[in-house]
Amino acid sequence: MPRIELPDPLRRRPFALGDPSAELLSKGRLLGPDLARPTRSVRSAVPLTSTVQRAWAFALAMPEDVAFCHETAARLWDLPLPSPDAPDRPLHVIRDNRHNRIRRTGVVGHRGLESRSIARCRGLPVVGQADTWLDLAEVLGADDLVVIGDCIATRAQSVVPLVEALRRRRRMPKGSRDRAVRSLQWVRVGAASxxxxxxxxxxxxxxxxxxxxxxxxxxxxxxxxxxxxxxxxxxxxxxxxxxxxxxxxxxxxxxxxxxxxxxxxxxxxxxxxxxxxxxxxxxxxxxxxxxxxxxxxxxxxxxxx
Structure with a gap:
């Protein structure tokens, strides 16, 4: 039996199972092999090969009190990470300490959103650039932090956002604050790449x-x-x-x-x-x-x- 065609809007973008157009499809059709399942209750007929695409898909099922953070936020902000994007990299999301971490396949959950700024980037809730830089101090070396810090400072035409983010952040994993402080000494405004x-x-x-x-x-x-x-x-x-x-x-x-x-x-x-x-x-x-x-x-x- 030929596969039932998806409604036109669902052929071009990820969709939630609660989408009005998706509700017209049978359960069997929604389990079809042509539909990727980037996360629970979300389907996609188009390949999701970048972090940005996967974040858009995950956002369809993401609670309202959650934002993207860490490496995922850096890619959404187009910050110069040392490693290339890849479809198997997990998404990082964060919510405040009053709630449990998000636990889903392909997702790394964090807590502590109340100590970070939030902005909209590519239509998604994302931890701000300066706070993302601090989060990356958990996993990146000093030179990589300087490179990303240069990018953020040059966009803002000031290192002040980085300084203020460091001042606001009271708790950081062991070693990451010292790494951020050392790197900040070398961050400059003006680098073009x-x-x-x-x-x-x-x-x-x-x-x-x-x-x-x-x-x-x-x-x-x-x-x-x-x-x-x-x-x-x-x-x-x-x-x-x-x-x-x-x-x-x-x-x-x-x-x-x-x-x-x-x-x-x-x-x-x-x-x-x-x-x-x-x-x-x-x-x-x-x-x-x-x-x-x-x-x-x-x-x-x-x-x-």
Whole structure:
């Protein structure tokens, strides 16, 4: 017997069993193999491959006093987590301490919502970005926290939201508060990408002076020439992270080449290109720091390499 067609709205989105259109279907049809069951009382005829999609599906059955938190909140806020999204990652949800944790397959329940801010993101209740950063201190290392902190601070144009969230949070798992405090010392406003943050951590972690972030460079007439990722203005050195997307294609490469020619040949700046392997490969990281140090007039032997 051919399978009964779903009503048109149910073919394009997850739906709760209480949806008026779903109530027209038999129990057997709702148990059909073509319908995924992301959580109890929810079905979906479309694949749910991302955290955002699965959160939308789970929200159909989520109590009103619950919000998404931790890694799930970070993905909803599009924060730069160190690992890629995957369909088998659990969803994290939180409610206040007056209620029991949510217990469902594929979900990690937390408590303590009353100590966190809540906002709407992608139409869903989500723990605020600064409080999410603090929650991530439970599971991420210091560099990853700095990268995410840079992103949040740059969006807000201030580190104050992170500072205030840390001040409000009275209870944190052992070690996570210290990790957050240490990381906060290195969070800066101005980073345009996660890799720019990581490149900055490489050079300042070795003991080089802090650069300006995404700072403008002008010619003698005050005309804009470039915006440098990492700028040491006094020494006229600029570090440029060469991402795979931002500088892809012949036009982008030509613009980069023209800009570099003006900086180096006309204005006397030194441009240091930084690539992904310069950040993650120990040998190349050592050579990058040494190269930048020499351009800054610093003896590499004085650094932490």
């Amino acid at each position: 996660a890799m720019e943050s990581r490149a900055r951590l490489v050079v300042v972690g070795a003991g080089l002076p802090e650069p300006e972030l995404n700072a403008t460079i002008h010619d003698a007439l005050g005309e804009w020439v470039a915006t440098g990722d990492l700028v040491w203005r006094k020494q006229r050195v600029v570090g440029e992270y060469q991402g795979e997307q931002a500088h892809h294609g012949p036009r982008a490469r030509r613009v980069d080449s023209d800009r570099r020619a003006v900086l180096e040949e006309e204005l006397g700046w030194t441009v240091v290109e930084i690539f992904k392997d310069d950040v993650f490969n120990p040998g190349r990281r050592h050579r990058l720091v040494t190269r930048v140090a020499r351009h800054l007039g610093i003896d590499p032997s004085e650094l932490t390499l």
